[in-house]
Amino acid sequence: MWRNITSNFLTAMIVILVAVAGVVAWAKREYVSEGPLSQAICLRVDQGDSFVKVSDDLKAKGAISSGYIFRTGADYTEKDGKLKFGSYLIEPGSTMEDIVDQITRGGPSSCGSELIYRIGVNTQTLALRELDPATGIYEELAKYDPVADPEPDGFKELVDEKNITNHRVILAEGATSWHIVQALKSYDFLSGDVKEVPAEGSLAPQSYVVTKGEDRNALIAQMQTAQSEILNTAWANRAEGLPYKTPEEALTMASIVEKETGVTAERPEVASVFINRIEKGMRLQTDPTVIYGVTNGKGSLGRGLRQSELRANSPYNTYVIAGLPPTPIANPGKAAIEAALNPDSTDYLYFVADGTGGHAFASTLAEHNANVAKWRAIEAQRAKEAGGN
Template sequence: MWRNITSNFLTAMIVILVLVAGMVAWAKREYTVTGPLTQAMCLRVDQGDSFVKVSADLKSKGAISSGYIFRTGADYTEKGGKLKFGSYLIEPGSTMEQIVDQITRGGPSTCGSELVYRVGVNAQTLALRELDPATGMYEELAKYDPVADPEPDGFKELVEEKNITNHRVILAEGATSWHIVQALKSYDFLSGDVKDIPAEGSLAPQSYVVSKGETRETLIGQMQDAQTAILNEAWANRAEGLPYKTPEEALTMASIVEKETGVASERPEVASVFVNRLEKGMRLQTDPTVIYGVTDGKGSLGRGLRQSELRANNPYNTYVIEGLPPTPIANPGKAAIEAALNPDSTDYLYFVADGSGGHAFATTLEEHNANVAKWREIEAQQAKDAGGN
């Protein structure tokens, strides 16, 4: 009898072990297989949240099949105590393993709403935007110019309603250092004063995630470090035989290229014109440098250049001086810096607007004069059309 009992017990234990092993294998497979989520979602993890709360949220939104397996898998991989707060974009089909890795690795928030302060060439906007998980595109909800305009009614309340995950400052290519500093002074999210206007050209036009209370000097330091890195890399990979003695001269050329064209694909061509002029000992004769000399980089001119300004003898009047002006005339972006240090190989010496937003290039003065005549006709027609309206 005892032999039968023992045999039955061992059989039962074997069955139980087989069932447990099968359940463990199934759970492991569930943890790593494609998840049930069919449309991207935004998962918010607040400070103090637990894996129990997060797993319940994911289960209720159809992102995981089992909260228990989700939590057990996190504990098994020693990530159960490493939950990081933030907003996470969960992609369709994400496995539990991938989601656990995402919410325990942390990093910049990839979902939710952002306050974006865009500093343009002559103006700035503070915009509230929200990511649509389904499309991966941001929808702009409200915006205004905090320097020129009063805060619109309801803007602050709307910001408070939303789940703000990032505060971002975006610099446009071609803004001057003076304008950038004035814009940053008007952004109350930052703190502290700016002692000195940064050197022209030293701030990298790109996107910066900022923290509440971060000092303006700290942010400016990040912008300067980024521009230094961009310039150093471009200088190290520059074409041979360029007429620049230093990286700073190349930065000055890049700023001129940046101000001369808004068409990204034209930058290397525009750079080639000015490089060819320098190599031939011709004056650069570019209006943006003259405008900078008139305004000192403080705001836009708001009118055409006068003949007296084109004849004035000052360091930024490239109709009068030889070579480059003494400093950059704006903060150029990476593409303009790379164009200045790797220009197209052309024989162009002239260019003028062609009416399409781009420019017509020429190798001879005769060709250039013909292009100018065409542009004058376009200008006249545009003026006529505007008058008719």
């Protein structure tokens, strides 16, 4: 009898163990298999949230099949205590394993609403936008110039309602360091006092995700590091025979190219003009350097250059001095830096606006004068049409 009891008990235990092993194997497959989500969603994780709350949110949004398996998998992989707050874009079909990795790895928020602080060449813009997770496209909800315009009605309430995920600062190519610092000082979500304006040209025009309360000096240091990396990489891959002794001289040339054209495809051509002029011993004769000498990079000139300014003995007056000015005249972007260090091979010595937003290039003064005459005719026609209106 005892033999039968023992045999039955062992049989039952084997059945139970096999069943448990089957459940464990099924749970593992569920954890790493494609999830049930058919359309991308935003998952917001606030500071202090637990894996229980997050798993409940994911289950309610149809992103996971089991909150228990989700939490158990996080615990088994020792990630249950590493939850990072933020707003995450959960892609269709994401596995539980993928989601756990995403919300414990952290990094910049990839979903939700953003306040965009755009620092232009002479202006600023504050915009609120929100990502549509289904399309992956941001929808602009509101925008205004915080310096020139009053805050739109309901803007603050809309910002509060959207529970902002990111603050993003975007620098436009060609803004001066003084203008950038003035803008950063006006942003009350930042902290810290900037005592000195960074060296001209040292700030990389690009997009920066900023934490609320971040120190302005830390953000400026990030911008400087980014620009140094761009310049050093471009310098290491520069063309041979360029008339620069240092990367800083190349940065100065890049800033001139940046101010002369906003057409990306033209930048290598514009750079070739100035390099050709230097190699022939000709003066650069570029208005943006003269303007910088007049304004010291502080604001817009707001008028045309005077003849006295074009004749003035200034280190930035390239109608008077030979070669490059002593410093950059703005913060050039990556494309302008690369153009200055890998210019097109041309024999161009002149260029003038062509009426399309770009420029007409010429190798001889006669060709240039003809291009100038065409541009003057376009200007005259536009003035006539404006007067007629």
